[in-house]
Amino acid sequence: xxxxxxxxxxxxxxxxxxxxxxxxxxxxxxxxxxxxxxxxxxxxxxxxxxxxxxxxxxxxxxxxxxxxxxxxxxxxxxxxxxxxxxxxxxxxx
Amino acid sequence: xxxxxxxxxxxxxxxxxxxxxxxxxxxxxxxxxxxxxxxxxxxxxxxxxxxxxxxxxxxxxxxxxxxxxxxxxxxxxxxxxxxxxxxxxxxxxxxxxxxxxxxxxxxxxxxxxxxxxxxxxxxxxxxxxxxxxxxxxxxxxxxxxxxxxxxxxxxxxxxxxxxxxxxxxxxxxxxxxxxxxxxxxxxxxxxxxxxxxxxxxxxxxxxxxxxxxxxxxxxxxxxxxxxxxxxx
Numbered sequence: 198x199x200x201x202x203x204x205x206x207x208x209x210x211x212x213x214x215x216x217x218x219x220x221x222x223x224x225x226x227x228x229x230x231x232x233x234x235x236x237x238x239x240x241x242x243x244x245x246x247x248x249x250x251x252x253x254x255x256x257x258x259x260x261x262x263x264x265x266x267x268x269x270x271x272x273x274x275x276x277x278x279x280x281x282x283x284x285x286x287x288x289x290x
Numbered sequence: 291x292x293x294x295x296x297x298x299x300x301x302x303x304x305x306x307x308x309x310x311x312x313x314x315x316x317x318x319x320x321x322x323x324x325x326x327x328x329x330x331x332x333x334x335x336x337x338x339x340x341x342x343x344x345x346x347x348x349x350x351x352x353x354x355x356x357x358x359x360x361x362x363x364x365x366x367x368x369x370x371x372x373x374x375x376x377x378x379x380x381x382x383x384x385x386x387x388x389x390x391x392x393x394x395x396x397x398x399x400x401x402x403x404x405x406x407x408x409x410x411x412x413x414x415x416x417x418x419x420x421x422x423x424x425x426x427x428x429x430x431x432x433x434x435x436x437x438x439x440x441x442x443x444x445x446x447x448x449x450x451x452x453x454x455x456x457x458x459x460x461x462x463x464x465x466x467x468x469x470x471x472x473x474x475x476x477x478x479x480x481x482x483x484x485x486x487x488x489x490x491x492x493x494x495x496x497x498x499x500x501x502x503x504x505x506x507x508x509x510x511x512x513x514x515x516x517x518x519x520x521x522x
Contacts (some may be wrong), residue, residue: 198461198463198465198468199457199458199459200454200456200457200458200459200460200461201457201458201459201462203468203472204457205472206469206472207472207479207497209475212456212457215477215489215509216454216455218478218479219454219461219471219475219476220352220357220359220454221478222460222471222474222475222478222496223357223358223359223401223454223463223471223475224357224358224473225496226358226463226467226470226474226500227355227356227357227358229497229500230467230500231355231359232355232358232462232463232464232467233355233356233358233462233463234353234354234355234356235354235355235356235486236351236353236354236356236440237351237352237354237404237405237410237494238304238347238348238350238351238405238450239345239350239351239352239405240345240346240348240462241308241323241342241344241346241349241350242342242345243339243342243343243345244342245341245342245346246307246308246309246317246341246342246351247302247305247306247307248305248306248307248308249304249305249408250304250305250306250354250373251354251356251411252410252411252453253353253356253357253359253411254354254355254356255354255355255356255357256354256355256465257301257306257352257353257354258327258353258355258462259352259353260293260306260350260351260352260353260484261351261352261353262295262297262301262308262318262346262349262351262461263346263348263349263350263351264293264294264295264349265294265295265296265297266295266296266320266439267294267357268294272351274432275297275298275308276298276299277298277299277300277301278298278300278309278339280300280301281300281307281341282309282338282340283338284338284339284340286417287340287341289482290401
């Protein structure tokens with residue numbers, strides 16, 4: 198569907214407003230459903246604990262790490278920790 | 291062959307914390323360490339969770355739903371490096387071996403950077419120049435001055451994307467989800483006019499259609515089998 202067709206169905210000719218609400222709608226759609234999925238690979242750095250989540254992310258579906266509980270270079274889902282570990286990160290950044 | 295490791299994560303704000311289990315054995319196999327001068331302390335190894343113990347290229351993979359405001363068309367074959375000038379403007383540059391890439395990054399051209407820890411997302415080119423390597427100047431502001439060349443080859447750009455920015459743009463969802471979005475926009479427009487009753491109605495329709503779309507992707511009969519201890 199094109200934006201033009203959507204505007205005709207809505208009955209509004211203000212392109213800017215409709216595009217802004219459409220982007221909001223896509224965010225909401227991707228929050229409650231899974232329409233647009235992407236994968237991002239990030240290098241793991243020695244002693245670096247924190248990694249930025251992608252800026253366009255709406256909902257995390259899975260976090261996988263290479264060689265987690267395997268030796269075949271497979272990416273496998275890693276578990277989420279309850280609470281923080283008692284060994285702190287060296288620089289906390 | 292790579293060795294098996296054990297990882298876990300937790301979320302801190304907009305960051306994900308990756309931890310690795312240190313499996314090196316502690317002295318005596320105890321879950322504490324004793325130093326006569328310092329007393330009893332928690333172990334520094336032997337099953338404790340720490341920040342990654344080794345660097346792994348492309349080690350972390352995050353699967354997520356994104357905003358959906360663009361559609362990928364062509365992925366670049368060139369890696370990107372980042373640098374910033376003194377004015378705090380983000381620039382990217384390609385490797386010299388990839389030659390002149392300026393035709394792909396003309397002024398106003400939007401491209402999507404992927405796999406960059408700090409600069410993943412949509413950027414707009416202001417200009418691009420070629421001298422040994424292609425330098426792409428964007429209109430993205432960056433705080434401070436970053437170090438050039440911190441990216442590796444796994445950072446790339448989708449230089450050819452369909453951005454949702456005019457009436458001819460194609461909404462990157464299926465037609466049924468598109469119909470649901472019509473209700474969403476109607477709800478927002480009613481909210482603007484202060485008609486909360488109609489707003490609630492359209493929003494309910496939106497949620498109903500999204501639910502029906504999800505439901506329609508699951509085929510076959512749906513039944514709940516009785517458990518092994520059910521009364522027969």
